Amino acid sequence: MLDVDIKLQKIGGSVITERTSNRPEPRLEEMKRIAKEISEGLSEDYSLALVHGGGSHGHQIVDETEIDKGIDSVEDLMSFSITQSQMDELNYTFTNVLQGEDVPAFSTQPSASAIMKDGKLENMDYEAVGGLLGEGLVPVLYGVPAYDTEKGCSILSGDEILPYLGDKFEVEEVLHGTNVRGIYPEDPKDFENDDIVDRIDSMDEAKNYLGGSQYTDVTGGMRKKVEYLFEYGVPGRIFDATESGNVRKVLDGEDLGTYISP
């Protein structure tokens, strides 16, 4: 593996898009704020790869067209194709904003090499990602519709890409930026005021209160986010990336949000 310390951070689609919109709607101001924080946080002490989610560029179209349930018509093929393009567009926009803040962001398209089997990632090329990290670039991967050996198409979630890479690169923890302060001990109603749990050590303990998402979400929301960490055995931190300063703070090693310890 690489000599340099690697950090892996996901920025949720709930942060960089208007999640409630029923058409693709990027949040450029949020992207810019995050790009600034990342730029300020970059250091020679580590290499950084980013992953972002779909938000309104991904979840709605998949929910409507159900391409994740299988591809069996020309119409499905077109929806598969267009979903990929909508995600490319979001990735292009975010990458551009990062470059505008002097982050050497490098768009990295996961479904060019990912093989899924019945919704689960079997294999994805990560050697090039390692090489790019070694050169000092910031690869920017993203959730995408991907080739599935059983169904033709399934959704490769950014929530799976993060621990997949975390496992391959043997990172200490992955950083999940989303739109809540952490994990609430019950299906959350009061996102502002409820206390979050500091730490989760077992999925058994967490499954009682982990829900999906308050929005349309085709990749299982918070529950799947946590499940993937346990599946891959990779520790992770769920933190609020909508709160100014937090993206930078977690890169600096601050203990924000909820820590998941598989």
Ligand SMILES: Nc1ncnc2c1ncn2[C@@H]1O[C@H](COP(=O)(O)OP(=O)(O)OP(=O)(O)O)[C@@H](O)[C@H]1O
């Ligand atoms: N126990 C819980 N604690 C905190 N959030 C929870 C819990 N159960 C469910 N959620 C939901 O998880 C959501 C965050 O996951 P969601 O998939 O919506 O965002 P994201 O992963 O950041 O976005 P994207 O999927 O577009 O990348 C919260 O907004 C909340 O509605």
Ligand SMILES: [Mg+2]
């Ligand atoms: Mg999600």
